[in-house]
Every structure is written in structure tokens, then in C-alpha cells.
Amino acid sequence: MADTEEPQFNTLAERIAALNKQKNFNGSDAPRKKPPPPAPPIRSTNGSTPSHHQVNPTVPPRPNRNNPPPLPRRDTQSSTASGGDGAHQPNGSRQAPPPLPSRISSSASPSPAQVPRRASTQSGLLTARRNSASSEISQHSTLSSVSIGHASSASSYGSNGGAGRKMAPAFDPSSLPPLPPTRRELEAKAKEAAAAEAVEKDARAKEYAAKQAAKPKTPQPSATLAIPSRPTLPPRLPSRPAKSPNPPVPATTRTESEEDTKPAPRKLPPIRGFSSGQSTTDRPPIPTRPSASANDDAPPPIPVASRPSAAQIDAASSRTAEPPKPLNDCWVCRDWSAADGVAAQFPRQSLPRNDPVGHLARGLCDPFPSYTDKARAIFTWFHHNIFYDTVAFFGNNVRHMSVEETIFSGKAVCQGYAETYKAIANRAGLECVVVGGHGKGFGHTPLKKGERPPPPKPDGHAWNAVRIDGGVWKLLDACWGAGHICGANNLYKQEFSPKEFTSSNESFGLRHFPSNPSYQYRSDGRVVSWEEYYRGRVDGEPPVFYTNGHQEGIAEESVEPKEADIAIYSSQVVRFQFSKICEHWTSEKDGLGKPPLLLLSIHGVDGRKDEMVPIETNGYWHWIDVNARDLGAPGQSVQVAMLTSIDGQDGRGVTAKEFLAKKGRVGMAWAYILKWNLV
Numbered sequence: 001m002a003d004t005e006e007p008q009f010n011t012l013a014e015r016i017a018a019l020n021k022q023k024n025f026n027g028s029d030a031p032r033k034k035p036p037p038p039a040p041p042i043r044s045t046n047g048s049t050p051s052h053h054q055v056n057p058t059v060p061p062r063p064n065r066n067n068p069p070p071l072p073r074r075d076t077q078s079s080t081a082s083g084g085d086g087a088h089q090p091n092g093s094r095q096a097p098p099p100l101p102s103r104i105s106s107s108a109s110p111s112p113a114q115v116p117r118r119a120s121t122q123s124g125l126l127t128a129r130r131n132s133a134s135s136e137i138s139q140h141s142t143l144s145s146v147s148i149g150h151a152s153s154a155s156s157y158g159s160n161g162g163a164g165r166k167m168a169p170a171f172d173p174s175s176l177p178p179l180p181p182t183r184r185e186l187e188a189k190a191k192e193a194a195a196a197e198a199v200e201k202d203a204r205a206k207e208y209a210a211k212q213a214a215k216p217k218t219p220q221p222s223a224t225l226a227i228p229s230r231p232t233l234p235p236r237l238p239s240r241p242a243k244s245p246n247p248p249v250p251a252t253t254r255t256e257s258e259e260d261t262k263p264a265p266r267k268l269p270p271i272r273g274f275s276s277g278q279s280t281t282d283r284p285p286i287p288t289r290p291s292a293s294a295n296d297d298a299p300p301p302i303p304v305a306s307r308p309s310a311a312q313i314d315a316a317s318s319r320t321a322e323p324p325k326p327l328n329d330c331w332v333c334r335d336w337s338a339a340d341g342v343a344a345q346f347p348r349q350s351l352p353r354n355d356p357v358g359h360l361a362r363g364l365c366d367p368f369p370s371y372t373d374k375a376r377a378i379f380t381w382f383h384h385n386i387f388y389d390t391v392a393f394f395g396n397n398v399r400h401m402s403v404e405e406t407i408f409s410g411k412a413v414c415q416g417y418a419e420t421y422k423a424i425a426n427r428a429g430l431e432c433v434v435v436g437g438h439g440k441g442f443g444h445t446p447l448k449k450g451e452r453p454p455p456p457k458p459d460g461h462a463w464n465a466v467r468i469d470g471g472v473w474k475l476l477d478a479c480w481g482a483g484h485i486c487g488a489n490n491l492y493k494q495e496f497s498p499k500e501f502t503s504s505n506e507s508f509g510l511r512h513f514p515s516n517p518s519y520q521y522r523s524d525g526r527v528v529s530w531e532e533y534y535r536g537r538v539d540g541e542p543p544v545f546y547t548n549g550h551q552e553g554i555a556e557e558s559v560e561p562k563e564a565d566i567a568i569y570s571s572q573v574v575r576f577q578f579s580k581i582c583e584h585w586t587s588e589k590d591g592l593g594k595p596p597l598l599l600l601s602i603h604g605v606d607g608r609k610d611e612m613v614p615i616e617t618n619g620y621w622h623w624i625d626v627n628a629r630d631l632g633a634p635g636q637s638v639q640v641a642m643l644t645s646i647d648g649q650d651g652r653g654v655t656a657k658e659f660l661a662k663k664g665r666v667g668m669a670w671a672y673i674l675k676w677n678l679v
Helices: 012-022 134-142 183-214 257-261 310-318 338-344 358-365 373-383 390-394 401-408 414-427 478-482 530-536 549-550 656-662
Strands: 432-439 462-465 475-476 512-514 573-579 598-601 611-614 621-625 637-646 668-678
Touching: 134 637, 310 598, 338 373, 358 373, 358 401, 373 414, 373 462, 373 475, 373 478, 401 414, 414 432, 414 462, 414 478, 462 478, 462 573, 512 530, 549 668, 573 637, 598 621, 611 656
Parallel strands: none
Antiparallel strands: 432 462, 432 512, 462 475, 573 621, 598 611, 598 637, 637 668
């Protein structure tokens, strides 16, 4: 049976036709040999899924054999229906089937080895229940003796399209990689490492301190090392017991064995270089540093040689920092010609209409690097361009104007001066504020002797405070510096008063009291009260001080007697004295020429003889002593005058001797500076 060759058919119709010709479907034939069992079908994942077949490898040609035996009867559900015409011949008239065509071999090479089938895909039993589209029919119909023992020509595919079913390996949790540590675990490990490192460092520091304490201290080198005149003797050895088994050996002697064991010194060639062959002086030995272990991370010990003593620390802590001093302490002697010259070059009529403040700030302040010169240039510009609005002031019609309106109108009162100054200074980069308060200007009446000051009312006036070189705050009054009001006709006189800029803050405070006490800016830090300010330097009225005194550089606060009233019946000698505003000030430096001769105008005993007495001077101080009875009678006045002309010529530079020689012979003229009243 195994030697017979199974006929090959290309289509199912050809096979059915061959079976019909054999007519062995329903005939009762003699019992035949039982055919070999068919191969078990290939199990698929889904019974309804059709199997995909692959082409068998090429088989070499086989020799022709006798006709194959008749096929066994097969029972099928649709055997008659599957036939082409359904006709059957009788059993006795069956003819032999026609010979089958030989299989055409594509190659003469032997068939490849069979692929072993997986045990999991084989099944020894057929499916008990046959489905309508079961593949077992095709298995029965295609099974033959030739196919048994050869590789299957078809392979079953699962629903996923893969050849055969492949099971996943068994799950083993131990084969999974370890998870990375969480942030909480990392932070905990970092904290533990930091704590361990801190403990280790602490232990090292303690160990190092113990080592340093156990080591002997090395002597500190002295500031000056004296070279000994002769070598010092070796230290004396300690005494030993009298009865010793071994006699003591001197320190300078050595045994022969020691000399033999000591290696000979290495002989080096002589060094030839600078200062070769000259005798060299022995340098003082350098003290050795305590050696530290290689694994010691502790810092080296702090040197104690440079440690300051307690007295030095106390002296340094008690030392106070001195305040910064200006480049030139004396503002009176300072040359302001550059700043004053620039201030005269910007008349208000030539200013642009869009930004007059910025134009003035750049033009007045950019040429000077000094804050003081910038402040001076702005101060002087008001003298040339802004007039006091006497019409609005005396007409009680003062209204607030903007900075631009003040600049272009050329008229303002004290508040307008201060606000305009602040605007220009701030635009130029200066720190400047407006200070409001009370001023002893036009209309102020001094207190009588014994009169109490009025209640505090610091208002009615305004000025400025500007920060200059050295970070110092300077008080100034641009309104009073530009000019003043004449008391006789209430007219404004455009007269420059530089003392409103150059005077110290203490002198400035004699006539200005701010509503905010912190704006006094005194160098001594003291705060003056309202009562002290209003009362002034004396209890009563001070002497009259004319404008000529300021022009001649006389300091108003230096005038004595300080009170305006002088008692003539006191039988005392009255000293009249005053000084210059600065010991460096001279009329020549100020452009006035030679200094004038100052005279004291008195009226004699009982006022019966008028006389002009020259006042002595040393260039800085002026003084004269006169008996009180010689001053005059009660109701009269004593005045200080300066000689303006003599014999039709300028009176400056005339000496006292020349004045006395021409007294009563030539015409003379003078101007008054100070005035006292006789009582």
C-alpha cells in the first residue's frame, strides 16, 4: 500500500469525475485491507477561520507503478451532490480508472527534512461534533498513503495571522529590574550622608586639637633677631647618680663604632655662581611648623602673633569717623566767578517755550562737575531774571503760578522762587527741597526788651535746602538773594546778596525758622526753638545794620554792643567792635578796591559837639573804646560810617592820619553802616 502512488488532480472537479468513473461509492466490494489511519487534523484557534496552505517543497519524480487499488468507500453528507452529473454505474461493470499523469518534478534535489511538529498543536482525536464547514472533510479527502510520512502541505494559522500559537514565557517577578529610588528616599539618604559627614568632621577636629595640645609649643620668633658675638654653649646635661654601672660619656665624644656606622658625607662639586667664594653670614633659623597628617582636613591653627591686644581693640572701637570736609571750607573766599558768569548767559527771553526747565538745567549745571557750583549758578540766575512781584504782594493779590509761568513772566514771590529753584535743581540731578516757615524780612518788628514772643506761627516765607559736595545740606534763599524791598517807597531793588547763599546754616537760621524743625540743618545738631529764634541773640532790639555793611564784608552777628539802646549815664567805657565775615576776605578780592576808612559818629558830652572818630583795625577786627558820656545826649544816636569821598576824590584807601589832617578843611562824604540809640 505504501508503494502505490496516489494519482494527482489539479482541481476538485477532476477528482470527482475520476471517482464517478470508478463507481465505487455505493457498491459492495470484497473486503479490502484496512488503510492506514489518517493524520490528525491541525487544531486552529477558531473553527470558522479557514486554514491557509503553503506550497509543499518540490518532490523528486517517482517511478511508474501499477494502477492503485480502489479507494475505500467514504461516507459524506453530500456525496451525490458533490458529483458532477450524479450517475453511477453498476458494481459489476466498473472499469479501471485511467492512468494518472506523472508528477512533473521541478528539480531533482531531494526533499528537505521535515520540520518537527510542536506537540501542543497535535491532537490524536477528531472533533466529536462536525460543523457545517468543518475542515475534517478536506482532511479525509486529501489524506493518502503518500501524504502519510511526509511533511504536511498546509500550516494552520491562528486568528492573529501568526504561524502556530506561541505561548508567553512564565512570569518570574525576580527577573524584573529594580525600581529607581523615589525623591523621598534620595532626600533621606542625602540627610544621612550630611549628618555622617558632619560627625566625621567634628571627630577629626577634636582629634587634631588633641594632637596639637599634646605637642610642645614652638617658640615664636622675636621681632628683632640679635646675632650672637660668639657661639653659644651646648645645653648642660642633667646630673646622674653617683654609682652608675656605666660611666657617663661626654656629649662631644663618640665611639668608634658610631663613627664607623655613620655614612660618609656625600662630596658634591663646588657651586660656581654669583658671590661664589665669598663668606656668607648665617641666617637665623626658621621655626618649624607642626606637621599635620595627610588625611587631616582641619584648618591650620590661627596665628596669635598678629592678634591685636585689648587696648588696641578699645582704641579702634572708640575712634569715630570724621565727617567729610568740603574741598574749600570758606565759601566767602571761594571763587564763584565761573558759576556767576554762566548764570548771566541765559536770559529768560531767550529760553525755548517747550522745555525751559530742562534748558536751564543743562545750560547752568552741565559745565560744572561740582554740585556746589551747580547750586550757585542756579542761585545767581534768579538775580538776573526774576523780580519780586511787589504789586501782587502789597495788593494782597498773590496767586499760585506754575514754574513755566514764573520763568516767562519774570515775577514771583518767595514761594515761586523756591519752587522754580527746586524744579531746575532736580532736573539737573541735585537733591533739593522747598522749606516753608517764618522769615525776619520785610515787615518784621523785633521784640522790645522784656517782651514775650508771640505764639508759634512758622509761615509766610519759603526757601530751599540743597545737597552739595560732601553730601552736606545747604540752606539758601534765592528770593532774598535776588534783591530786596526798599522800606521808604515799597519798591523792589534788584541788588545781589550773595550772603543768602554763602552764610552758614547757623547764621542763616537767625532770620529763617522752618515749620519742620528737621530742616534747620545745623552743624552742631541742635534744634532751635521758636522762642529762641524770635527773641534773637539779645533780649531786645539789635542795632540797625544797613546794606552797606554787607557789601563791605562785615559780619552782622559779630557787632557789639548787641543791643540797640546804650545807656549814657552808666559811667562806663563802651567798646564798639565788629569783624569781617571771613579772615581771608578783602575788598580787593571782592572787586571793591581799597578798604574804606571807618568812622564813629558821636555828639560829645550832653550832645554839644559832633565829632567823627576813626576806628582802629587790624584788617579783620575793627574796634574803638569811648566813654558813655562822650557819646551824646539821650535821644541821639551813634553811627558807624565809611568815608566815601574826600576833597572830591574817592575815599577808599584814605588813612586815619590823612583824614585827621584834612578834617574841617575839605569837603567829605560818608555812608552809614550801623546805628545805636542813646538812652
